[in-house]
Amino acid sequence: MNCIFCAVIAGEADASIVYDDANVVAFMDIRPFTPGHLLVVPKRHGAGLAQLDPADGAHVFAVAQKIATALRTGPLPVDGVNLHLSDGAAAGQEVFHVHLHVIPRNRGDGFGLRAQPRTPRRAVLDSTATVIRETLREI
Template identity: 40%
Template sequence: MQPCVFCAVIVGEVPSHRVYADETAVAFLDARPIFPGHCLVVPRLHVHTLTDLPAPDIGPFFTRVQRVTSAVERAMAAAGSFVAQNNRVSQSVPHLHVHIVPRNPKDGLRGFFWPRGRYEDEAHASAVADRLRAALAD
């Protein structure tokens, strides 16, 4: 069994641009964002899929997803967002994670084709993470 990279992010063993953390969930920038501000929200509890998350944890987890979604939209001056979660198929890391992608009209995103990019550099990723943390503090 391979170690879980998201569990390593949660405990700080793998560097990330963390934008939110509490006893329930951790949110951080996707290393290969669709658009700047693309975040992943993961539960601290290691489960592979949404169906593995214990029922009492679903509400608290998605309350964090909702909060981060609002922050992404405000911080990135987005008209809306795309919130997605895969179970097994197309799930690159076997740890439940929800993608939150800022969206704007005519942004080029079509259906489920997700063109991946990179941040310009570490400073760009840090600046985007700072904006999201500030929006979460509101």
């Protein structure tokens, strides 16, 4: 396997570590959207959400929440925080090891979602909800 995040976890690749425990590591993103942008990564490799152990996912989110709180209450200028996870190439995932972005935000920082939300009819929402609900029963 040739995974840069696994190399970071193994100590074989450089990283600016913010947090490290038995199951999760958090380090600064080398291509940050904003100052302080970092990644929270489970130590067990999983390419996408389907391969992520649920306990690891819960721990990743808990660590991200703790880091977001530190960002909001610490000395760095942070007005808000976005948490972002891309699952799959179509969603923008570039490194295929699950990771949660913690992105500090300030007014006017230029970062944000650029898509225009749609306004579907209730019948379309209900139909889509039914499809998802039925699929959930199967997994």
